[in-house]
Structures are given as C-alpha cells and as structure tokens.
Amino acid sequence: PFPTSPPPLSLTHCHPPSMPSPSSKLHTCLVCSSPTKHAHLGILLCRACKIFYGRAQARKRPRVCRAGTNNCSHKCKHCRFVHITRLLQGNLKAKEEKNDAPSQKYFDPLPSTSLQNSPDYSAPFSPLNDQNVPQFGRLLCSPNFNGGNSFINRIRFSYCTIGVSRRATELTSLHPHLHPILTLNGTFPLIPATLSTTNVTSRSLVTALFDFCTAAFEEFSSLSLQQKWFLLKNFKYSFFSLESAYRVFKDFSSAPPMVFMSLTTFITQDTTGDFAGPMAEAIRSDSKKYISLYLSTDVHKCRDAISRLNPSEEEFLALLVLCCWNLENSEAEPELMAIGEKYKRRIMNELEEIYRRKGMTEFATRLGEILAITTFLQMTAEGMPLKLEVLRLHNIIEDDTFLYSVNRT
Numbered sequence: 001p002f003p004t005s006p007p008p009l010s011l012t013h014c015h016p017p018s019m020p021s022p023s024s025k026l027h028t029c030l031v032c033s034s035p036t037k038h039a040h041l042g043i044l045l046c047r048a049c050k051i052f053y054g055r056a057q058a059r060k061r062p063r064v065c066r067a068g069t070n071n072c073s074h075k076c077k078h079c080r081f082v083h084i085t086r087l088l089q090g091n092l093k094a095k096e097e098k099n100d101a102p103s104q105k106y107f108d109p110l111p112s113t114s115l116q117n118s119p120d121y122s123a124p125f126s127p128l129n130d131q132n133v134p135q136f137g138r139l140l141c142s143p144n145f146n147g148g149n150s151f152i153n154r155i156r157f158s159y160c161t162i163g164v165s166r167r168a169t170e171l172t173s174l175h176p177h178l179h180p181i182l183t184l185n186g187t188f189p190l191i192p193a194t195l196s197t198t199n200v201t202s203r204s205l206v207t208a209l210f211d212f213c214t215a216a217f218e219e220f221s222s223l224s225l226q227q228k229w230f231l232l233k234n235f236k237y238s239f240f241s242l243e244s245a246y247r248v249f250k251d252f253s254s255a256p257p258m259v260f261m262s263l264t265t266f267i268t269q270d271t272t273g274d275f276a277g278p279m280a281e282a283i284r285s286d287s288k289k290y291i292s293l294y295l296s297t298d299v300h301k302c303r304d305a306i307s308r309l310n311p312s313e314e315e316f317l318a319l320l321v322l323c324c325w326n327l328e329n330s331e332a333e334p335e336l337m338a339i340g341e342k343y344k345r346r347i348m349n350e351l352e353e354i355y356r357r358k359g360m361t362e363f364a365t366r367l368g369e370i371l372a373i374t375t376f377l378q379m380t381a382e383g384m385p386l387k388l389e390v391l392r393l394h395n396i397i398e399d400d401t402f403l404y405s406v407n408r409t
Contacts, residue, residue: 027178031045031049043087134190140163143160231327241377246316248303
C-alpha cells in the first residue's frame with residue numbers, strides 16, 4: 001500500500017505567521033466610536049453610520065435634536081447626521097449660516113479698533129469647533145489659483161505645500177495602520193502628543209521649513225548652509241507658536257487651553273501627565289507640572305494675542321514672513337538682514353493693497369498690531385530653549401533627543 005498524503009490545508013482558515021489577523025486592524029469610528037475595519041465615505045466611518053447617513057440624506061422631513069442643544073451624543077439622530085456632515089465637509093470653507101460667535105469662556109478677546117466694523121475679519125464657524133476633545137483636524141489654507149503672481153499668494157502656496165507633506169509624513173509615521181487614502185483626506189485624526197511623537201514631528205517640521213523657505217524666498221537657495229540654519233533656528237519656534245495659536249483660534253476656539261505640538265498632535269491639561277511616557281512617577285509628575293505651566297502662560301498668551309488680533313488668512317500668511325525674517329535682536333549677518341528687510345517691506349505693501357481693496361482707509365493701526373504680534377512671538381520663541389533645558393535637568397528629555405539637541409547645533 002502506498003502512503004497517503006495529508007489533506008491540503010485550507011487557505012481560507014489560516015494566516016501566514018508574519019501577517020496579523022485582519023480583525024486586529026480595527027479603527028475607531030469618528031462618530032459612534034464603534035470598531036471598524038474599513039473607512040467609508042472617505043473618512044473613518046463605520047458601516048452602520050454610512051448606512052444611517054445615506055438614509056438620513058434621502059429623508060425629506062428634517063429631524064430635530066431631542067435635547068434641544070444641537071450638540072448632543074450620536075444617539076440623537078439629528079446630531080449624528082450633523083456630525084457626519086461636518087466630518088465630510090471638514091475641508092470646505094466655513095458655512096455662512098452659522099451665526100453663533102466663538103465661545104468666550106476662556107478669555108475675552110477685544111476686537112481690533114481698526115477692524116471693529118469689518119465683518120470680513122470675524123472668525124468663521126468651523127465644523128470642527130464643537131469637539132470637546134480634539135479628535136480630528138484639517139489644513140487651514142488652500143492654494144488660490146486666482147491670486148495671480150502676488151507675493152502673498154506665493155507664501156500661501158508654499159505653506160499649503162508643506163502642510164500636505166507634513167500631514168502625509170506624520171500620519172504615515174504615527175498611524176501605521178491608517179489607510180493611505182486617509183492621509184490625503186480633508187480631515188485627519190488627532191492624537192495626544194508624547195515625547196516620542198514630538199521627536200518625530202519636530203524633525204519633520206524642520207525639514208518642511210527648509211522647503212517652505214526655498215519655495216517662498218528666491219535668495220534662500222543661494223545662502224550658505226550656516227546662513228540657512230541660522231534663519232531656520234530663529235524661525236522654527238515662532239512658526240510653531242503662531243501656527244498652533246492660529247489653528248486653535250480657527251477650529252477650536254471653544255476648546256479648553258491646548259497647543260498643537262505638530263500638525264496631528266496636541267496637548268491639553270488632561271493629557272499633560274502622559275507626555276513623558278513610561279517613566280518614573282516623579283519624572284511624570286515634574287513633566288505634568290512644567291507642561292501645565294507652559295499651557296497656562298505662553299500658550300494662553302499666544303492664543304489670547306491671536307484672538308485679539310483676529311487675523312484673516314492673508315494676515316496669517318504675512319505673519320509667517322515677518323516672523324521668519326524678524327532678525328533685529330539676533331546676530332544675523334548684514335546679508336540676511338538686507339534680505340529680511342526686503343521681504344518684510346514687500347509683504348507689508350501687499351497687505352496695504354489688500355486693505356485698500358476691502359475699502360479700509362485707516363490701516364496704520366492694524367499694521368502696528370501685526371508688527372506687535374511679531375515681536376511678541378519672537379520673545380516667546382527666545383524662551384523655548386530655556387524651557388527645554390529645564391526639562392532636561394529634570395530628566396524628562398535626554399541630551400540626544402532631537403527635540404533638545406537641535407538647539408545646540
């Protein structure tokens with residue numbers, strides 16, 4: 001008798017040892033928090049919410065919020081539908097039908113005297129602003145192909161370009177199981193920052209700022225490496241503070257005090273204890289104390305300053321230029337100083353033209369406010385190395401981490 005061969009293995013009931021079971025790759029639905037293997041409608045939406053949205057769209061009779069708040073849980077069908085709609089429209093511009101002003105709970109911004117009667121500069125309603133805990137964000141600026149060859153449009157395009165690259169880099173690094181298409185979606189998930197994620201995103205930011213300056217300023221490519229690095233070291237912390245405060249102002253004005261540590265990570269008072277990661281309790285306690293202090297001082301002041309200024313998108317882009325070339329109190333070479341004066345004068349001239357087109361005649365006060373914000377952001381940036389040194393002395397960060405070592409090069 002010949003030996004019989006064993007029956008073939010069923011490939012439908014086993015997985016290769018190197019491949020995890022599909023059931024382990026579960027994501028969380030952004031609406032109902034249910035686990036889901038797949039994203040629907042281009043966002044992290046479970047199948048049940050997708051079906052609900054399709055049926056709700058076809059419904060002719062509008063639903064009414066059961067609680068009367070228009071901001072309750074997903075169990076209310078009206079608010080569930082509104083939440084999904086806002087998720088899908090997160091990359092669109094603010095909706096005009098929203099009449100409620102941003103919350104004034106945490107500070108009382110005073111309107112600029114020069115723009116007190118200018119509705120064009122009021123902060124628009126953001127579909128992300130109703131999140132009690134930040135869960136997803138968006139890119140703020142989009143390329144304006146009708147803006148011609150203006151300098152401010154060049155800055156806009158440069159900023160949009162690095163926003164796309166930073167988003168893809170961070171989502172790929174911090175969310176390895178995220179579907180690739182979602183790294184290009186209008187909205188993207190946000191997670192609390194840790195020391196580990198901040199080291200990754202800080203390196204990504206410095207690389208992106210090289211690209212930003214190369215695309216925005218003609219002379220940057222011809223500078224020496226030492227000159228480029230001097231400019232970026234002077235710029236990176238003011239960029240960080242400005243972008244974070246502007247994003248919070250636009251999309252999270254009703255949220256508790258928070259700071260964006262990168263495009264996709266944030267810190268609030270509730271997450272300060274987790275920033276240091278798995279360390280001794282004494283180190284975690286020190287980390288929480290110092291980061292909480294940072295939130296209540298520098299972060300609050302930056303947020304309050306931006307809220308009082310109430311900048312338009314063009315003014316935000318102008319602030320990027322002014323912060324980049326704010327070299328007055330530095331040891332910059334005369335060549336860099338001359339280039340900086342050229343671009344600062346150019347961006348201020350374009351702001352004047354924008355104001356004139358909007359019908360403003362007295363804009364000297366407004367320009368003075370913008371220059372004052374630039375000086376304030378630079379003062380805040382100059383204190384960052386000292387704050388990092390305090391964290392190092394308390395063994396919260398190590399000498400060889402990128403977050404700390406980048407200040408010593």
